Amino acid sequence: TAYQRIVLTEWQNHHWFYLNGNLQLSTYDEWLYHEPLVHPAMKLSANPSHVLVLGGGDGCAVREILKYPSVDKITLVDLDSAVTKLARNHPVFTELNEGALENPKVNIIHTDAFNYLEKNLELYDVMIIDFPDPKTIELSRLFSEEFFRMCYNHLRPNGVMITQSGSPYYATKAFYCVEKTARSAGLSVVPLHNQVLSLGEWGWV
Numbered sequence: 001t002a003y004q005r006i007v008l009t010e011w012q013n014h015h016w017f018y019l020n021g022n023l024q025l026s027t028y029d030e031w032l033y034h035e036p037l038v039h040p041a042m043k044l045s046a047n048p049s050h051v052l053v054l055g056g057g058d059g060c061a062v063r064e065i066l067k068y069p070s071v072d073k074i075t076l077v078d079l080d081s082a083v084t085k086l087a088r089n090h091p092v093f094t095e096l097n098e099g100a101l102e103n104p105k106v107n108i109i110h111t112d113a114f115n116y117l118e119k120n121l122e123l124y125d126v127m128i129i130d131f132p133d134p135k136t137i138e139l140s141r142l143f144s145e146e147f148f149r150m151c152y153n154h155l156r157p158n159g160v161m162i163t164q165s166g167s168p169y170y171a172t173k174a175f176y177c178v179e180k181t182a183r184s185a186g187l188s189v190v191p192l193h194n195q196v197l198s199l200g201e202w203g204w205v
Helices: 031-044 060-065 081-089 091-096 113-119 137-143 145-153 172-184
Strands: 006-011 014-019 022-026 050-055 073-077 106-109 124-130 155-163 192-196 200-204
Touching (some): 031 060, 031 124, 031 155, 031 200, 050 060, 050 113, 081 091, 113 137, 137 145, 137 172, 145 155
Parallel strands (some): 050 073, 073 106, 124 155
Antiparallel strands (some): 006 014
């Protein structure tokens, strides 16, 4: 695409989804990633009504969010329309995400997440951040103190934010760097981790 190289592979009735050569999910075990991404934050929110998803164009996080009856609106911001097009039309993805992106509660916006938060004035009960690892300058600004401060300013009182933060086992310094950066932005921080078979030990903040 204009932004990245998308690859979908198949082996023994399972599929693997790559962006720029980095594994994003496998149909074999994606719930081991998406359930910890979504449910701790949703459970910590007293009454999640409006949820913002940054990244997550595959629709799996949205699938989990839709399990909460209190949710009235989900705003999904993903830079690459090719990803959300796959998630809405490709049979592998529509089966995986259970058609989540076609739900009337979901509003999809294709733009840069940093710019979106800079210009947008809405407040959210929960923010689910599902970006690739910060391996480029463009991605690293989405893990910066400035970005987390913008997230903080878009949360309603007692709002909850979660971001994927890489592997605490394979990239320990990077994982704790995300935690410290979020803390420096004024957020109360809890790190968590889970074993994802296709990714290894993985973490969120």
